[in-house]
Amino acid sequence: MTLDEVFHFAKAKLPTAQQRELTGAPRTPSTCVNAQTGEDMSDITIYFAKKIITMNPARPEATHVAVRDGRILGAGSLKELEGWGTYTLDDRFAEKILMPGFVEGHAHAMEGTLWRKIYCGFFDRTDPSGRTWPGLKSIDAILERLRDAEAELTDPNTPLGGFQLDPIYMGNVTVNRQQLDSVSATRPIGVLHASGHIMNVNTKALELAGLLRPGINHPGIPLGDDGLPTGVLKGPEVYMPVGPHVGFNRSATDADEDGLRAFAKLCVHTGTTTVTDLASRLEPEAVEMMLRVTGEQDFPARVVPLKFFMGHTPEDLVQIAVDLRDRSTDKLRLGRIKVIADGSIQGFTARMKAPGYYNGAPNGLWYIAPEQMDQIYRLALQAGVPVHTHTNGDEATELVLDTLAPALLANPRPDHRFTLQHCQLADTAQFRRIKALGLCVNLFANHHFYWGDEHYRLTVGPERATRMNACRTALNHGVPLAIHSDAPVTPLGPLFTAWAAVNRITASGRIQGAHERIEVSEALYAITLGAAYTLHLDGEIGSIETGKSADFAVLDQDPTKVAAENLKDIPIWGTVIAGHIQAAADQ
Amino acid sequence: MSTPVTVIGGYLGAGKTTLINTLLRQADGHRLAVLVNEFGALSIDEDLILAQEGDVISIAGGCICCTFGDNLVGAFTDLLSLSPPPDHLIIEASGVAIPSSIAATLSLVQGVTLHGTVVLLDAETVQKRARDTYIGDTITRQIETADLLLATKADLVDDGHLDILRDWLGTLTARAALLPVRHGAVPNEVVLGLPARPDTLSVRALEDHGALYSSLTLYQTAPADPHALIRAFEDSHFGTLRAKGHFRNAAQQVMELQGTGVRLTLTPASRDPVALAIVFIGLKAELDKDGITKALSPLNFHPKT
Structure with a gap:
C-alpha cells in the first residue's frame, strides 16, 4: 500500500459528522493507523464541536477546527479541513462550545500562593483544585471556618492565615483580636482583606511582632479602650512587620x-x-x-x-x-x-x-x-x-x-x-x-x-x-x-x-x-x-x-x-x- | 540595645546623594548602614566602595549600603541580624515618599529608635517645584511633616532669598528646624542625631564646624517629669537642631532623650550614663541658650557652675 493509498483509506473509513449522525456511529475518537506498522501516523487532529466561536471575521463560526503540532490549520466544516491531509477526528467536544483561549491581561500569580490560606471572602470562589468555597456572610461564619482549619493543624505554633476578608459587605463591621483569639489564643492568626490593604491579627500575632504594648501612636493602628492595638492593621507597611509571624512572607506578591x-x-x-x-x-x-x-x-x-x-x-x-x-x-x-x-x-x-x-x-x-x-x-x-x-x-x-x-x-x-x-x-x-x-x-x-x-x-x-x-x-x-x-x-x-x-x-x-x-x-x-x-x-x-x-x-x-x-x-x-x-x- | 535610625527624604535633585556621601566620609568609625530604594539613584562615590555583592555595597570604615526595593521592613530585619550590627541606620526615602510615613512605620519595628526625619530641599528651586501641578503637594507634605529641614545649595542664593524661603517654610511648618547647608558641609551629629553612646558629651560638630555651631549643656540636679520636659519644647525648639542626653524621672529611672527640632523622643536608658545632662546644639546665630536655660530651670536642669 502506498502512502497515498493509506491516506485515501483513512479518509474513506472516517465518517463525517453528518454521516455519523445518520449512521449512529460511536462518538469515540477515531484514529488513523498505519496498516503495516500499526503506529498512529496522523499528526492532524480535527476537533468537532457544537459550535466554535472563532473571533475571526472571515469565518466567525465553525463546527470543526484542525490542529497540527499545537497550531491551528483552520476552522470550518470538516469538508473544508479535510484538504489538510490525513487526520484524526476527535469529537470529545461535540457538545461543547469552543472559543479562543481567554487572555487575562492583568492578574498576579500571587493568586496561586494565596490559596494556601483559608478563604474568608463574601462571594463564592473556586480554588485551584476546583473546589468552590461558599462565600461567608458573617464574621461568625468566618470564625467558624477558621476554627475548622485550626482544628486540622497539629503543630501548635504553625500560623493560621486567611485571605479575602471584606467587611464592606457586612456593614463595615470591624474584626478585633479578641474575636480571632476565640479561634486560637496560642497560635498566631492573620487575615488579609480583599483590598490587600488591611490585615486583622490576633493577640498572639501582635505579641510576637512586639506590638502588644501601650503607647503605640500610628494612624494605621487603632487602639482599644485598654490602650492596646485592636488587631486591625491598616496599610501594607503596617502589617508587613507582622506578616512573617502569621505566614505571610515578605515577597508574597511573587509566586513560588x-x-x-x-x-x-x-x-x-x-x-x-x-x-x-x-x-x-x-x-x-x-x-x-x-x-x-x-x-x-x-x-x-x-x-x-x-x-x-x-x-x-x-x-x-x-x-x-x-x-x-x-x-x-x-x-x-x-x-x-x-x-x-x-x-x-x-x-x-x-x-x-x-x-x-x-x-x-x-x-x-x-x-x-x-x-x-x-x-x-x-x-x-x-x-x-x-x-x-x-x-x-x-x-x-x-x-x-x-x-x-x-x-x-x-x-x-x-x-x-x-x-x-x-x-x-x-x-x-x-x-x-x-x-x-x-x-x-x-x-x-x-x-x-x-x-x-x-x-x-x-x-x-x-x-x-x-x-x-x-x-x-x-x-x-x-x-x-x-x-x-x-x-x-x-x-x-x-x-x-x-x-x-x-x-x-x-x-x-x-x-x-x-x-x-x-x-x-x-x-x-x-x-x-x-x-x-x-x-x-x-x-x-x-x-x-x-x-x-x-x-x-x-x-x-x-x-x-x-x-x-x-x-x-x-x-x-x-x-x-x-x-x-x-x-x-x-x- | 536599640539601633538609631534616621530617615532622609526630599525630592529629586535636593542633594540626598551628596549628603549621604558626606555622611559616609565623616563616619569616623561609626558603622553606618544606608538603605536606598535603588542603586544608581544613589551613587556612592567610587573611592568609598570596597566591594559590591548583589544588593549590598561594602564601604570603607565598615559602612554598608543596600537596596530595599519595595520591602523596607525585610531589609531592616536582615541588617539588624548582621554581626556586628550597624551603629546607625540611614534610610534614603524615594523622591516621592513622605519621610514621616516611613518614620511612623519604623516606630513599629522592634530594635530601632527613630532619630528624626530629615528632609532636604533645594534652596534655589523648592518654591517653584512646590507649585508643580503633579508633585507640588508631595513636596509640601514632605516639608510639613519633617523634623529637620536642610536647605541645600544655600551658597547659591543670597541672604534675601534665604529670608523669603524661611518665611515661606514658616507658613508650612512651625515644628521643623531649618538648617541652610552651604557647599554640602554639615556635621553627622546634626543630620543623624548625636551618638547614642552614653559615655561622651563631646560634640565633634563644634570642633569641625566651630564657626557655625554652638552648644549648650544642662545638668540635672534633681529628678524631673519627662512630660514637662516635652511640653517645654512643644511651641519652640529654641533654635535647637539636635538634643541628646540622659535624665532621671520621678520614679528614679534613667531616661534617654533624643531631640530633632521640636521632636523629643524618650526611651528608658539602656546603660548608665556618665552624667545626667542634656546637650543642645544649633547654629551659633540661632541657638537660644537663655531661652532653653530658662525653660528647663524649673525642671531641675542648670548650666554647670
Whole structure:
C-alpha cells in the first residue's frame, strides 16, 4: 500500500459528522493507523464541536477546527479541513462550545500562593483544585471556618492565615483580636482583606511582632479602650512587620513554583490560556524556575510576567527587560515593564484631579517621580520595550499622557502599545488623548461590581462612579480595550469580567452607568483579541484561525446565546493549550 | 540595645546623594548602614566602595549600603541580624515618599529608635517645584511633616532669598528646624542625631564646624517629669537642631532623650550614663541658650557652675 493509498483509506473509513449522525456511529475518537506498522501516523487532529466561536471575521463560526503540532490549520466544516491531509477526528467536544483561549491581561500569580490560606471572602470562589468555597456572610461564619482549619493543624505554633476578608459587605463591621483569639489564643492568626490593604491579627500575632504594648501612636493602628492595638492593621507597611509571624512572607506578591502551578490550574478552571503576572520581581532564580515550569509540555498556561519597576534605575530596568526579552519561550513571554504611578481609589491613595475625593480625603500618593517615569518611557521607547502603567486616579492618567506625549515625539515608536492598567477614572477628554497617543487601556471591569457602590457613596461620588471604567467610551473612541480581574484582588475569570463590563451591575444589584455598558460580542473580543493586542500577541493567540496557537476555552454553553446577565454562570469544561487538552476536572 | 535610625527624604535633585556621601566620609568609625530604594539613584562615590555583592555595597570604615526595593521592613530585619550590627541606620526615602510615613512605620519595628526625619530641599528651586501641578503637594507634605529641614545649595542664593524661603517654610511648618547647608558641609551629629553612646558629651560638630555651631549643656540636679520636659519644647525648639542626653524621672529611672527640632523622643536608658545632662546644639546665630536655660530651670536642669 502506498502512502497515498493509506491516506485515501483513512479518509474513506472516517465518517463525517453528518454521516455519523445518520449512521449512529460511536462518538469515540477515531484514529488513523498505519496498516503495516500499526503506529498512529496522523499528526492532524480535527476537533468537532457544537459550535466554535472563532473571533475571526472571515469565518466567525465553525463546527470543526484542525490542529497540527499545537497550531491551528483552520476552522470550518470538516469538508473544508479535510484538504489538510490525513487526520484524526476527535469529537470529545461535540457538545461543547469552543472559543479562543481567554487572555487575562492583568492578574498576579500571587493568586496561586494565596490559596494556601483559608478563604474568608463574601462571594463564592473556586480554588485551584476546583473546589468552590461558599462565600461567608458573617464574621461568625468566618470564625467558624477558621476554627475548622485550626482544628486540622497539629503543630501548635504553625500560623493560621486567611485571605479575602471584606467587611464592606457586612456593614463595615470591624474584626478585633479578641474575636480571632476565640479561634486560637496560642497560635498566631492573620487575615488579609480583599483590598490587600488591611490585615486583622490576633493577640498572639501582635505579641510576637512586639506590638502588644501601650503607647503605640500610628494612624494605621487603632487602639482599644485598654490602650492596646485592636488587631486591625491598616496599610501594607503596617502589617508587613507582622506578616512573617502569621505566614505571610515578605515577597508574597511573587509566586513560588507551587504557587505558579496553582495559578495555572485556576487558568484551566476559568478558560484562560494566557495570563499576565503583572508585577513580577523576576529575580534570576525566579526566571529560571518559571522557564523550567512553563517549559513542561503539559503546563496549562502561557505566562506573561511584567518586570516590576521598583528598586532599579530606569537604565537598569530597561536593560533587564531587554535581556529578559531574549529569554522568552513559547509559554513564557518576557521583556515588558510594569510601572505604578499612584495608589488605589478605595485606599484614598489614588491621585485625583480637582475636585478630588468625594468625602474630602486628601489627595493620594505618587509611587514614581514624574522625572523617573519620563526616563523609563524614553529608554523603553528606544529599546522597544512595552511599558504598562498602573493609574487609578485621573491625575495619574493625566501624568502618563503628559509624560508620554513628549517622550514619543523624541523617540517615535510606531505600534508601541503602551498600556494604561486600571485607568479607572479616565474621562472622555483623556480617552481622546489616549487614542491620539496610541495607548491601549485595560479597564478594571470587575472592580465596578465589587466596589462600585463604595465609590458611589464614599470615594468619588455618584457622577464619577457612574462613568468609571468607561468601556463604551474607550471603544467609541477607537481605543484598544482589554478588561481584567487583577486577581487575586478579584477572582480570575474572564467570563465574569466580560459579564461585569456588559451589565455594570454593582454588588448591591444596581446598574451603575448603563451608558458605559458594552455588547457581549465586544466583551468577548476584549477578553481574547483585545487583551492579546495589549501584549503584542494578537498575531499568535486570541482567535481561532489559521496559523495561530491551538489555545481554546471549552465551554458548556454558548456565551452569545445565553442571556447577558448569565454570562458569568457558564460552566467551563477546561482548555486546550497548544493542542494539549486540559480538563478542569483533572486539575 | 536599640539601633538609631534616621530617615532622609526630599525630592529629586535636593542633594540626598551628596549628603549621604558626606555622611559616609565623616563616619569616623561609626558603622553606618544606608538603605536606598535603588542603586544608581544613589551613587556612592567610587573611592568609598570596597566591594559590591548583589544588593549590598561594602564601604570603607565598615559602612554598608543596600537596596530595599519595595520591602523596607525585610531589609531592616536582615541588617539588624548582621554581626556586628550597624551603629546607625540611614534610610534614603524615594523622591516621592513622605519621610514621616516611613518614620511612623519604623516606630513599629522592634530594635530601632527613630532619630528624626530629615528632609532636604533645594534652596534655589523648592518654591517653584512646590507649585508643580503633579508633585507640588508631595513636596509640601514632605516639608510639613519633617523634623529637620536642610536647605541645600544655600551658597547659591543670597541672604534675601534665604529670608523669603524661611518665611515661606514658616507658613508650612512651625515644628521643623531649618538648617541652610552651604557647599554640602554639615556635621553627622546634626543630620543623624548625636551618638547614642552614653559615655561622651563631646560634640565633634563644634570642633569641625566651630564657626557655625554652638552648644549648650544642662545638668540635672534633681529628678524631673519627662512630660514637662516635652511640653517645654512643644511651641519652640529654641533654635535647637539636635538634643541628646540622659535624665532621671520621678520614679528614679534613667531616661534617654533624643531631640530633632521640636521632636523629643524618650526611651528608658539602656546603660548608665556618665552624667545626667542634656546637650543642645544649633547654629551659633540661632541657638537660644537663655531661652532653653530658662525653660528647663524649673525642671531641675542648670548650666554647670
